[in-house]
Amino acid sequence: MKHRRVGAVMSGDVVRARSGTPAGELARWMAEFGINGVPVVDADDRVIGMVSATDLDRARRAADGYQGRSAQDLMSAPAHTVRADDSVVRAARLMSAHRVERLPVVDEEARLVGMLTRRDVLGLFARSDEEIRDEVIDEIVVRTMWLNSGSIDVVVRDGTVTLCGCLDSSGQADVLVRMVRQVDGVVAVVGRLTHRREEAYPGPDAAVDRGGPGP
Template sequence: MRFRRAGDVMTADTVRVGPATPVAEVARSLADDGIGGVPVVDDEDRVLGVVTRSDLTRHRGGTEHSGQPAGPSVAGPVATGRATEGPTAGALMSAPAVTVRAVDSIALTGRIMADRDVGRLPVVDEEARLIGIITRRDLLRVFVRPDSDLRDEILDEVVVRALYLDPAPLTVSVADGVVTLRGRLGHAADVSVAVGMAARVDGVVAVVNELTGRHARASG
């Protein structure tokens, strides 16, 4: 049975900047692409940090307080000429960056977002190079799934492919993400396995177990 990973649902075409990128260009990237943050990478695409709208807001507030000209507004126009001096992405970025690996589970990715109170995470490969971005919206697309999709996946992936069971004696119903399993299995041990695997399907809220087993598996 295959569960979704961060690499399955991430956005691969990712905006990125270097540590020497002027703040004006960073602000323009956020505004033009309608995003809340951008990874800062080195020459080998390894993630060094992240610059967010909040970082730019704090920078503007600091320069205004010090009497220096404020940086460009994220939502407004920015200078189009090439910047030669001034703050850079490397100076403003939050570092070290919180990242997830492409092979990390969706559940782990969601916990990291919640624990760190962030709405997006850079996704890296086994060599820590940036390969995508995953957002809360990406996670919602996984977990908010039609009940019919959940039912089909449980029948096909759990019952048939994983447990090698005949689905005919079983009834799988799903309402608002709550799965109800009814029927009689050949072995009592299959009941707990079926319930456990169904509960792990992305998008399942809870499992109501109304399964029974006829007899225990023979040992030895």
């Protein structure tokens, strides 16, 4: 799952606006096509911003409403974008980090080539939160990190994993977060871990001195 690329799931048929497109027209498009965001492009089809349904709603509530307002007045710039060859996991994490529902897909010259929605992403992550939690606990916490299953509290919601607990070292906490990020279906990891000392973690495969007679 984590190797799927944005280009394989994006929509190539994208409603787009110019900087001078009236706000009222944007609102009509969103209602007609059932979308909650429209990318704004320049004359060369390069993405210069994004107008969301929230931007429109904020403008509508203003004293003068949409009067005289255009996409350029309302858009967020620069827009958060992805490339067609980016992984879907990277795109999902970008959506989560910036709390956006849609990402314009651009080519190497920043020209619009498609649109990726949160629905597109979630459609690929067929794993339930419970399945993700079970793998994190069984495969990583217990079998790989050699930790007691009750020492780490793992909460998963919509693919976002929150880790709570106290570990021996800062390095151990860093390794745990990195490993959980690689689990299929994980969109983001929130590390609320504490540690007893600042120390690099040798890793679960490192040799362990268990004591014994000297030479």
